[in-house]
Amino acid sequence: MEQGRDLSTALAGLGLALALYAFFVLTLVLAGHRSDARALAGFIPDCLVLVRALLRDPRRRKPRSRGASGVPPRGFEPRFPP
Secondary structure (H helix, E strand, O other): OHHHHHHHHHHHHHHHHHHHHHHHHHHHHHOOOHHHHHHHHHHHHHHHHHHHHHHHOOOOOOOOOOOOOOOOOOOOOOOOOO
C-alpha cells in the first residue's frame, strides 16, 4: 500500500504546482500584463517540447546500463584526488 500513498502524494504535489502556475498566470492577466502572462503560460509546454525533442534526437548518446543493482562493473576503481 506504500506505492499507492507515494503516488497520491506525487499527484497532490503535481496538482499543487499546477494550481500555483495557473494562479501566477491569472494574476499577471488581471494585473494587465498580458504579454508576460502569455510568455509564462507557454514556458512549461515549450520546455516539455524541447526535452521530448532532445530525447528523440538520434545524435544523443545512449546511457550505459549499470545493471539492475546499480553496482559498478568489476574492476572499477574510483579516482580520488590526492
